[in-house]
Amino acid sequence: MRILTIMLKEIKEILYDKNVMAIMILLPIVLIGILGFAFSSTSDIKLGDIKVIYTDEGDTVLSQGFDIFIKETDKMGVKFVEIKDISKGISEIEKRKYDGYVFLKGKDITFYKNAHGDIKTEIAESMIDSFVDTFKGMTAIASQNPAFLKNSGDINLNREFINITSIDRKVKQTSFDYYSVTMLTLIILYGAMSGVFSIDMERTKKTGRRILASPVKKYEILIGKVLGVTFSVFIQALIIIFFSKYIFGTNWGNDIITVFVIIISEIIFVVGLGVSLGFIIKNGAMAQGLLNGIIPFIAFLGGSYYPVKEMGSQFIERLSNFSPITWTNTAIFNVIWVGNYQYVPTALMVNLIPAAFFIVLSAYLFRREAF
Numbered sequence: 031m032r033i034l035t036i037m038l039k040e041i042k043e044i045l046y047d048k049n050v051m052a053i054m055i056l057l058p059i060v061l062i063g064i065l066g067f068a069f070s071s072t073s074d075i076k077l078g079d080i081k082v083i084y085t086d087e088g089d090t091v092l093s094q095g096f097d098i099f100i101k102e103t104d105k106m107g108v109k110f111v112e113i114k115d116i117s118k119g120i121s122e123i124e125k126r127k128y129d130g131y132v133f134l135k136g137k138d139i140t141f142y143k144n145a146h147g148d149i150k151t152e153i154a155e156s157m158i159d160s161f162v163d164t165f166k167g168m169t170a171i172a173s174q175n176p177a178f179l180k181n182s183g184d185i186n187l188n189r190e191f192i193n194i195t196s197i198d199r200k201v202k203q204t205s206f207d208y209y210s211v212t213m214l215t216l217i218i219l220y221g222a223m224s225g226v227f228s229i230d231m232e233r234t235k236k237t238g239r240r241i242l243a244s245p246v247k248k249y250e251i252l253i254g255k256v257l258g259v260t261f262s263v264f265i266q267a268l269i270i271i272f273f274s275k276y277i278f279g280t281n282w283g284n285d286i287i288t289v290f291v292i293i294i295s296e297i298i299f300v301v302g303l304g305v306s307l308g309f310i311i312k313n314g315a316m317a318q319g320l321l322n323g324i325i326p327f328i329a330f331l332g333g334s335y336y337p338v339k340e341m342g343s344q345f346i347e348r349l350s351n352f353s354p355i356t357w358t359n360t361a362i363f364n365v366i367w368v369g370n371y372q373y374v375p376t377a378l379m380v381n382l383i384p385a386a387f388f389i390v391l392s393a394y395l396f397r398r399e400a401f
Contacts, residue, residue: 032245032246032247032254033250033253033254033257033260035254036250036253036254036255037261039160039254039258040255040257040262041258041261041265044224044258044259044262044263044293045262050224051266052163055266055270058214058216059270059273059274061209061213062209062270062274062280063278065205066205066278067205068205069205069208074298077247080107080108080129080150080153081128082109082110082111082132082154083111083112083113083119083130083132084096084110084112084119084132084134085116085131085132085133085134086112086134087133087135088136088137088138089135089136090141092134092165092194093134095161096132096134096139096161099137103170110132111128113131117154120142121399123142126144126344126347129143129150129154130142130143130154130158139158139161139165141158141159141291143155143209149203149364149367149368152364152370153367153368155371156370188323203281204281206278206280208337210270210271210274210278211366212329212335213270213334213357214267214270215296215329215334215359215362216325216329216334216355217266217267217270217353218263218267218293218296218300219296219300220300220321220325220354221273221297221326222300224263224304225255225256225259225301225303225304225305225308226305226307226308226311226314226317226318226321228255228305229255229305230317231309233312234314235300248393251396252389252392252393252396256301256302256305259304259305260294260298260301262397264294264297267293267297276277276291281367282366283367283369284369285365288365288374289366289379291363292361292362292365292374292377292378292381295358295377296358296381298382298385299382299384299385302387302388302389303386303388305320305389305392306389306391306392309396310395320348328353328354328355329355330349330355331349331352331356331359331376332350332353332354333355333356338350348398354377354384357381358381360377361373361374361377
C-alpha cells in the first residue's frame with residue numbers, strides 16, 4: 031500500500047507538470063509532423079526497392095520456378111541481379127551493397143545476409159522462405175503425382191502459388207512511419223530526467239528526511255519512485271503512439287503488445303539510469319546537463335534523426351551497435367513491418383540488464399545515505 035501511495039505521488043507530480051508534459055508529448059508530436067512532411071516530399075526515408083543478388087546452379091525445375099518467382103516479385107519492387115562468382119556474392123553482402131544473396135545449388139536454396147541487415151534484408155529473407163515453402167509443397171505433390179507438373183505446364187507458378195505473406199505490393203515505410211518510432215524512442219530517453227528529478231526534488235524541497243522519518247522503508251520508497259516514473263513515461267508514450275496512429279496515419283503493425291513490451295523495457299532502462307544519477311550526482315542541474323550531452327549522441331547512433339545505413343559510413347554503423355536505441359528501433363521496426371521477432375530478445379536484454387544494474391546501484395547508494 032505504501033509503495034502504491036509513493037507511486038501515485040510520483041505520477042501526479044510528473045503528469046501535472048506542464049513543462050514536462052510539453053517536452054515529453056508536444057515536442058515529439060511536432061517533430062514527427064515536421065520531419066514527416068519534410069521527408070515525405072523528397073521521399074528520402076522509405077524502404078524503396080529491395081536489391082538481391084543470386085547465383086543459379088539449381089536443377090531445371092528449381093531454376094524455372096525461381097525465374098517465375100523473380101518476375102512476380104519484380105512487380106513488388108524487389109530487384110534480383112544474377113552473379114556468377116559465389117565468393118564475390120558473399121563479399122558483396124559483407125559490404126552491405128545488397129539486401130541479400132541467394133545461392134541455388136541442385137535442389138537446395140541458401141540465403142546469405144549481413145548480420146546487421148535492416149528491414150529490407152528481413153523482408154527479402156521472408157520472401158525467400160515463402161518461395162522455399164511453396165516449392166517444397168509442389169515437389170512433395172509431384173513426388174506423389176508426377177503428372178502434376180506436366181499438367182501445370184511444367185511449372186506453372188502464379189500469384190496464388192507465390193504466397194508472400196510478409197509484404198504487400200510495393201510496401202514502403204513512409205517518413206511518418208519512421209519518425210513516429212524514432213522520435214518516440216528518442217523522447218523516452220529524456221524520461222531519465224524525470225528519474226533524476228524524482229530524487230533531486232526530495233533533496234531540494236527538504237522532504238526526503240521527512241519521508242525517511244515515516245514508517246516507510248527505503249526499498250518501498252525506491253520501488254514506488256521507479257514504478258511511478260515508469261508508469262508516467264509510459265502514459266506519455268501511449269499518447270504519442272495513438273496521436274501518430276490516428277492523426278499521421280502511422281503504421282504500428284498488428285502486434286502492438288510486443289511493441290509495448292519493447293517500449294516498456296526502454297522506459298525501465300532510462301528510469302533506472304535517471305534514478306541512479308539522482309543519487310550519484312547531488313546537483314540536479316548538473317545531472318540534467320550530463321544527460322543532455324549523452325542522449326543526443328545515443329539517439330544519433332540509434333538512427334533517431336536519420337537512418338544510420340543511409341549515411342554510408344561503416345564506422346558509424348559499427349559504433350551504432352553500442353547504442354541501446356539501435357536495438358530498440360530495430361526490434362520495433364522488424365515486428366511492425368516483417369513480423370520478425372529475432373531482435374526482440376536482444377532489445378530486451380540491452381535495456382533490462384543495464385536497468386537492473388542501475389536499480390541495484392540506486393538501492394546500494396540509498397541504503398548508505400539519505401537523499
